[in-house]
Amino acid sequence: MKIRSLLLTLTCSAALGLGTVSSASAKTIDVVASFTVLADVVKHVGGDHVNVTSLVPPNGDPHAFEPSPDDAKAVRSAAVTFISGEGLEEWFQRLVKASGASKPPVVVSTGIKTHTFEEDGKEITDPHVWNSVPNVLVWIDNIEEALAKADPEDAADFAANADRYAKTLKALDATIHAKIDAIPRDKRKVLTSHDAFGYYGEEYGVTFLAPLGMSTETEASAADVAELIDQIKKENIRVYFIENSNDPRLVKQIAAATNAKPGGELYPEALSTADGPVPSYEALMRYNTDQIVKAMTE
Structure with a gap:
């Protein structure tokens, strides 16, 4: 009976040990996105491997956002920080300076064909690129690349997530066209x-x-x-x-x-x-x- 109890104890201990190793290997990285729309896209690409923080809260205005000290801490400790760019987040550079972060943000709109308007005698780039689904497909590629660099071990999962999400959005794009075209x-x-x-x-x-x-x-x-x-x-x-x-x-x-x-x-x-x-x-x-x-x- 004593030998059986000892074996049972060792088996349980080994199982617990394996559980601890498995849990520890399920790595996640902390990432920051400038506003909620972008944060959601990042989450779809990153899946279970990322903890995503959106600086601008739900229903918040990404043009007129006022960052807090907690936002500066989040940016400083993030493995990757994502912004849309094209003049949307004019407050972001002040936040980076206040945070002391050393890594530059990933500008997910890089590669998108933007358009401009004249406003008050100045030519201004329209930053609202995400309101066209094909533009967000560009976001997905840029996000996948940045996450793979930050976490190479999970690059295959990021690629699979990106492919799956892109297919969903392409179907959505076709649906929108059909509704408007009618x-x-x-x-x-x-x-x-x-x-x-x-x-x-x-x-x-x-x-x-x-x-x-x-x-x-x-x-x-x-x-x-x-x-x-x-x-x-x-x-x-x-x-x-x-x-x-x-x-x-x-x-x-x-x-x-x-x-x-x-x-x-x-x-x-x-x-x-x-x-x-x-x-x-x-x-x-x-x-x-x-x-x-x-x-x-x-």
Whole structure:
């Protein structure tokens, strides 16, 4: 009996030891993304091998974000930090300087064909690239490459995750095209708060008008607003949308002056909370498309 008990004890100890080794080998790395849309895409590529922190919270404005000391700590300790770039996160360089981080961020929009607008006499790059699904396919490639460099042991998993997610998004892109293509082109016009849907409009053939420019921090002049009201009346734009991450008052005033009707709330640059309507990038694109299609067909 004593020998049997000893063997049982040794067997259990060995099993526990193996469990400890297995757990220790399941390595994860801490990564930081600038805002929720990007954080979700990073999580899909990284899978169980990454702990992802989004600096800008759900429903937060990535243009006007004010980082905290905790954000600086997260950036300093991250294995990889991801930003979209193209002028979206103008606050990020200040955060990096405050954090003392030595690693430069990965700019996931590198390689995307961007477009520009003239705003206040200046040529400005539109940073809202993710509102076109093909652009996020570029993100996926850049994210996979950066994660593989940070964690070479799990590179095969990152590649598999990236391939699987890309297939999902390609199917989503086809669905969006089919829904929009079914609407007569002269009815594909809506009013939003700021110019966040340029890439969506370019990819899917929808015209978006907005009183504010690329950034929510810009202010529309009285002359700009008057000109926009005239254009809305002339083009018979019947629907307006508010956005989850910025002040809706101006667009509501313009809608009242033009008799445009509310089409609901869009999510151009921030996910909702987990229990909201757009907890993921895929859900964001589906939800925005359904809202836009419904408004243009009623």
